[in-house]
Amino acid sequence: MLSKVCKAKNFLFLGVVALLVYMFLEPQKALLASRQGLLLWFQTLLPTLLPFMILSNLVIHLNVAEKLLAPLGPFFRKFLCLSPAGTYGFLLGLLCGYPMGAKLTADLYIKRRISRPEAMYLLTFSNNPSPVFLSAYVLLQCLRMPQYTIASFAILYAADYAASLAFRNRYAKNSQPQSAAPKAKRKEIPPLPSAGKLLDISIMNAFETITRLGGFIILFSVLSSALEGFLFSVAGNAAPCLLGILEISTGLQTVAAASWRPAAKYVLSMGLTSLGGLCILAQTNTVIGQARLPLRPYLEGKLLSGALTVAFSLLFIQIIQFV
Numbered sequence: 001m002l003s004k005v006c007k008a009k010n011f012l013f014l015g016v017v018a019l020l021v022y023m024f025l026e027p028q029k030a031l032l033a034s035r036q037g038l039l040l041w042f043q044t045l046l047p048t049l050l051p052f053m054i055l056s057n058l059v060i061h062l063n064v065a066e067k068l069l070a071p072l073g074p075f076f077r078k079f080l081c082l083s084p085a086g087t088y089g090f091l092l093g094l095l096c097g098y099p100m101g102a103k104l105t106a107d108l109y110i111k112r113r114i115s116r117p118e119a120m121y122l123l124t125f126s127n128n129p130s131p132v133f134l135s136a137y138v139l140l141q142c143l144r145m146p147q148y149t150i151a152s153f154a155i156l157y158a159a160d161y162a163a164s165l166a167f168r169n170r171y172a173k174n175s176q177p178q179s180a181a182p183k184a185k186r187k188e189i190p191p192l193p194s195a196g197k198l199l200d201i202s203i204m205n206a207f208e209t210i211t212r213l214g215g216f217i218i219l220f221s222v223l224s225s226a227l228e229g230f231l232f233s234v235a236g237n238a239a240p241c242l243l244g245i246l247e248i249s250t251g252l253q254t255v256a257a258a259s260w261r262p263a264a265k266y267v268l269s270m271g272l273t274s275l276g277g278l279c280i281l282a283q284t285n286t287v288i289g290q291a292r293l294p295l296r297p298y299l300e301g302k303l304l305s306g307a308l309t310v311a312f313s314l315l316f317i318q319i320i321q322f323v
Helices: 002-025 027-062 064-079 084-096 100-110 116-123 131-142 146-168 195-246 248-257 262-275 277-289 296-320
Strands: none
Touching: 002 027, 002 195, 027 064, 027 084, 027 100, 027 195, 064 084, 084 100, 084 116, 100 116, 100 277, 116 146, 116 296, 131 146, 131 248, 131 262, 146 262, 146 296, 195 248, 195 262, 195 277, 248 262, 248 277, 262 296, 277 296
16 A cells, blocks of 8 residues: 555656646746636636635535425435435536535535435536536537537436436435434534624635635646647547546647547537546545545546446437537
């Protein structure tokens, strides 16, 4: 085990040195990539996710989600095998996009709103691209195919739901509604702070998280720029796919610029969007780290969901005879 850790550190050290050398040799390209990552964070992530993060922290602390979704609890328990609190994490994660689903899952678990099996079950399917990212960035800006917006929503979220069914027996069947938890555990929950203190905690927690995400986006943008030329020289036509696996926004732009058939661009873009890439993986690992939740359920869920998305996209192409 110790040897594996040493090897990982050595690999990380070599990667950092190589990236520093690239930044010294190609300062203009590195600066441009860094600016693009910063703009993506500032113009998209910050205004989109920060308000939801602040409000979600307040909702979780005040135990509002359970009250709002309690009337629909039996439906979501049967359809998704989730408690009302877990349903809130899933729905808001679906609306806000990466990595909000994983962040809410970790927060709900830390606050004992959901059990550990339910948290691991949520990680397999709650961390998804937002509808705005899929419609505005992927289909409109990159692919120029806004006419397939509704079908793409159906493909992506049907694949996500199908993936959840595959993990339901492993995780969700062992979970229980939080209302059934022993009373002794509820007494351990500390009393709520004052309204002002609670708002301050929620804001600072949200800013800490969003700042970390910005760091990952900038770092992976520079890394993508450093590897782009090498990947095209070594991997050829497979380079856009590899760039998408590394960082989703850069990869999708590269796929859109490739001289491929529209059908191939659509299928690959849908698969990469569902998969999320290594940058989203690093962000997810960060937001669930405080809760000490394993990363394996997320990895398994994303791999299965990405494969199903590709399969459903190919089926959709065959149906409409995509050209």
